[in-house]
Amino acid sequence: MSLIASDHFRIVVGLGKSGMSLVRFLANRGIAFAVADTRENPPELDTLRRDFPQVEVRCGELDVEFLCRADELYVSPGLALATPALQQAAARGVKLSGDIELFARNAKAPIIAISGSNAKSTVTTLVGEMAAAAGKRVAVGGNLGTPALDLLSDDVELYVMELSSFQLETTDQLNAEVATVLNVSEDHMDRYSGLPAYHLAKHRIFRGARQVVVNRQDALSRPLLAEGQPVWTFGLNTPDFKAFGLREENGEKYLAFEFHNLMPVRELKIRGAHNQSNALAALALGHAVGLPMDAMLSSLRSFAGLAHRCQWIRERNGVNWYDDSKATNVGAALAAIEGLGADIDGKLVLVAGGDGKGADFSALTAPVAANCRAVVLLGRDAERLAEALGDGVPLIRVKTLDEAVQQCAELARPGDAVLLSPACASLDMFKNFEERGRLFAQAVGGLA
Numbered sequence: 001m002s003l004i005a006s007d008h009f010r011i012v013v014g015l016g017k018s019g020m021s022l023v024r025f026l027a028n029r030g031i032a033f034a035v036a037d038t039r040e041n042p043p044e045l046d047t048l049r050r051d052f053p054q055v056e057v058r059c060g061e062l063d064v065e066f067l068c069r070a071d072e073l074y075v076s077p078g079l080a081l082a083t084p085a086l087q088q089a090a091a092r093g094v095k096l097s098g099d100i101e102l103f104a105r106n107a108k109a110p111i112i113a114i115s116g117s118n119a120k121s122t123v124t125t126l127v128g129e130m131a132a133a134a135g136k137r138v139a140v141g142g143n144l145g146t147p148a149l150d151l152l153s154d155d156v157e158l159y160v161m162e163l164s165s166f167q168l169e170t171t172d173q174l175n176a177e178v179a180t181v182l183n184v185s186e187d188h189m190d191r192y193s194g195l196p197a198y199h200l201a202k203h204r205i206f207r208g209a210r211q212v213v214v215n216r217q218d219a220l221s222r223p224l225l226a227e228g229q230p231v232w233t234f235g236l237n238t239p240d241f242k243a244f245g246l247r248e249e250n251g252e253k254y255l256a257f258e259f260h261n262l263m264p265v266r267e268l269k270i271r272g273a274h275n276q277s278n279a280l281a282a283l284a285l286g287h288a289v290g291l292p293m294d295a296m297l298s299s300l301r302s303f304a305g306l307a308h309r310c311q312w313i314r315e316r317n318g319v320n321w322y323d324d325s326k327a328t329n330v331g332a333a334l335a336a337i338e339g340l341g342a343d344i345d346g347k348l349v350l351v352a353g354g355d356g357k358g359a360d361f362s363a364l365t366a367p368v369a370a371n372c373r374a375v376v377l378l379g380r381d382a383e384r385l386a387e388a389l390g391d392g393v394p395l396i397r398v399k400t401l402d403e404a405v406q407q408c409a410e411l412a413r414p415g416d417a418v419l420l421s422p423a424c425a426s427l428d429m430f431k432n433f434e435e436r437g438r439l440f441a442q443a444v445g446g447l448a
Contacts, residue, residue: 008031008032008071008072009032009033009034009069009070009071010026010031010032010033010034010070010071010072010073010074011033011034011035011036011066011067011069011070011072011073011074012026012033012034012035012036012074013035013036013037013062013067013073013074013075013076013079013086014036014037014038014042014075014076014077014078014079015035015037015042015043015044015045015048015057015076016042016043016044016076016078017043017044017147018076018077018098018099018147018148018149019035019037019042019044019074019076020044020047020048020147021099021147021148021149021150022074022099022102022149023035023044023048023052023055024149024150025099025102025149025152027052027055033055033070034055034056034057034058034066034069034070035048035055035056035057035058036057036058036059036062036063036066036067037057037058037059038059038060038061038062038079038083039059039060040059040060041059042059045057045059061085062083062085062086063085064085064088064089067085067086067088067089067094068089068092068094070089070094071094071095072094072095072096072097073086073089073094073095073096073097074097074098074099074102074170075096075097075098075170076098077098077143077164077166077167077169077170078166080191081096081169081170096170097170097172098167098169098170098171099147099148099149099167100142100148100161100163100167100168100170100171100174101170101171101172101173102149103148103149103151103152103161104171104173104174104175106149106152107152107156107159108154108156109156109157109158109159110158110159110176110177110289111159111161111174111175111176111177112127112158112159112160112161112176112177112178112179112285112288112289113161113163113174113176113178113179113180113205113209114127114160114161114162114163114179114180114182114285115162115163115164115165115168115179115180115181115182115202115205116180116181116182116183116184116202116221117182117183117184117185117186117187117202117329117331117332118182118183118185118274118327118329118331118332118335119182119183119274119277119278119281119332119335120143120144120162120163120182121143121144121162121306121309121326122270122275122278122305122306122309123182123278123281123282123285124140124142124144124160124161124162125140125144125303125306126278126279126282126299126300126303127140127160127282127285127286128140128160129299129303130282130286130291130295130296130299130300131158131160131286131291133295133296133298133299134286134291134292134295134296135295136157136158136291137155137156137157137158138156138157138158138159138160139151139153139156139158139159139160140159140160140161141161141162142161142162142163142167143161143162143163143164143167144162148161158289161176163205165187165188165192165198165201165202166188166191166201168201168202168204168205169201169204171204171205171207172207173207173208174204174205174207174208174209175207175208175209175210176205176208176209176210177209177210177211177288177289178209178210178211178212178213178232178285178288178289179205179206179209179211179212179213180205180212180213180214180215180221180281180284180285181202181203181205181206181215181220181221181223182215182218182221182278182281183215183218183220183221183331183335184198184199184202184218184220184221184331185329185330185331185332185334185363186198186329186330186331186359186360187328187329187330187331187357187359188329188357189357189358189359189360190357190358199220203223206223209229210229210230211229211230211231211232211288212225212229212230212231212232213231213232213233213234213281213284213285213288214231214232214233214234215233215234215235215277215281216233216234216235216237216243216245217235217236217237230242230288232244232284232285232287232288233284234277234280234281234283234284235277235280236273236276236277236280238256239256239257239258239259240258240259241258242258243257243258244256244257244280244281244283244284244287245280246265246276246280247261249261252264252265252266253265253266255268255276255279255280255283255300257283257287257293262283262293262297263297263300263301267300267301268300268301268303269301269302269303269304269305270303270304270305270310271310271312271339271340271343272310272335272336272339272340272342272343273338273339273342273343274310274335274336274338274339275305275310275339276339277335279300282296282300283296283300306326307323307434307437308323308324308325308326308433308434308437309324309326309327310322310323310324310336310339310340310419310421311323311324311437313440313441313444313445314444314445316409316444316447317412317414318413318414318415318416319409319412319413319414319415319416319417319418320344320416320417320418321408321417321418321444322336322340322417322418322419322420322421323420323437323440323441324336324419324420324421325420325422325426325433325434325436325437325440326433326437327421327422327423328354328357328422328423328424328425328426328433329357329359329423329424330359330360330361330363330364330423331363332421332423333352333364333421333422333423334363334364334367334423336419336421337350337364337367337368337371337372337419337421338367338371340417340419341367341370341371341372342371344415344416344417345415346373346412346413346414346415346416346417347371347372347373347413347416348371348372348373348416348417348418348419349372349373349374349375349376349408349411349412349416349417349418349419350368350372350374350375350376350419350421351375351376351378351401351404351405351408351418351419351420351421351422351440352364352375352376352377352385352421352422352423352424353377353378353379353380353381353382353385353422353423353424354378354379354380354381354422354423354424354425354426354427354428354429354436355379355380355381355424355425355426355427355428356380356381356384356385356423356424356425357424357425359423359424360388361384361385361387361388361389361423362388364385364388364389364423365388365389365390365392366392368389368392368393369389369392369393372393373393373394373411373412373413373416374393374394374395374396374411375389375393375394375395375396376396376397376398376404376407376408376411377395377396377397377398378397378398378399378400378401378403378404378429379422379424379428379429380424380428380429381424381428382397385423385424396411401429401436401439401440401443402443404440404443405440405443405444405447409447418444420436420437420440422436
């Protein structure tokens with residue numbers, strides 16, 4: 001296949017999953033491009049050489065002169081825009097862009113855009129299921145599952161997109177039908193100068209959005225709004241106009257919209273207050289694009305949650321075990337500790353630790369003291385976590401996940417729950433958070 005000559009020349013920087021989707025997109029449209037990657041052997045190199053042998057690819061240290069041959073660089077979300085070679089190219093007039101910007105320019109159906117420090121995969125999947133239950137031809141992906149550009153199709157009626165701060169950094173104008181930042185707490189502080197910079201990156205999701213969904217209980221989720229822009233809210237308190245929340249009647253809690261009860265909370269398969277919040281966020285997003293309430297509630301009743309996100313593993317001797325390995329930051333662990341802690345009769349035995357990504361763990365101190373019987377610590381930043389937690393709860397250090405599970409089995413009492421919610425990334429000990437969760441579940445399954 002030969003590429004059609006073009007006045008414009010693009011370079012895809014980063015040859016992972018999203019980089020390969022860019023290669024396919026550009027090649028299919030006959031746009032002239034090349035590929036660069038900082039790694040000597042990037043993950044998709046063999047696929048590129050097999051399927052697109054004519055495309056020039058350069059691996060290793062980025063060459064500024066080479067980058068400056070392009071008028072636009074499509075930068076992988078895995079590569080910081082602060083990388084000196086990218087900054088030098090930008091200073092010489094090369095535009096830095098990404099796959100989401102390209103997706104937004106080419107998508108013909110409305111976009112539901114979802115970001116946040118935590119829960120975005122759960123809410124994205126849930127909204128996708130609600131749309132499918134309503135009979136919509138829906139495409140779900142972005143930071144989750146299928147790369148955005150691979151979803152583009154004239155058959156799609158609705159896109160539901162999970163977007164990370166890294167993807168949003170290179171997105172100028174998303175123009176979503178409805179956009180939300182579910183919550184904001186410290187994450188990726190090894191890549192951002194501080195919380196304000198991270199917050200700004202997240203809020204790029206609202207550029208060009210026609211409607212907005214806001215978390216009433218997180219001021220950092222609220223954007224600066226254009227006059228007359230429709231706003232829907234969600235929160236665990238009582239809702240009023242254009243709001244989803246919780247109402248209580250005769251001792252029973254209900255998911256509610258404005259002044260109407262929708263369904264009892266006990267009918268949700270997903271446990272904990274944080275998952276009630278996720279359900280309300282999904283309802284708000286679906287309602288904004290006109291999905292029928294019946295279809296949405298039916299999806300909520302059948303949705304069992306995602307793997308490694310507060311996922312129930314087993315019950316043993318009156319103790320329930322949960323895998324929340326996806327809690328790779330403090331905010332996610334906090335949501336699980338408080339959400340599950342409020343939903344059980346006993347206490348939590350928490351397994352935490354790993355690569356803290358430079359985060360401040362102090363927000364965990366009081367919730368851990370209030371909800372936990374003990375904390376089992378492992379991984380690179382175990383001691384930093386121990387310092388933050390202080391002496392409010394017994395702390396046990398272990399070297400392996402198997403050892404952690406054995407300790408938890410001894411510590412937990414009937415009515416308690418054991419929760420793997422590390423508040424840290426997994427890469428100091430594991431290939432990824434999925435492997436960490438899988439090995440935890442394996443060790444739990446192996447208990448006599």
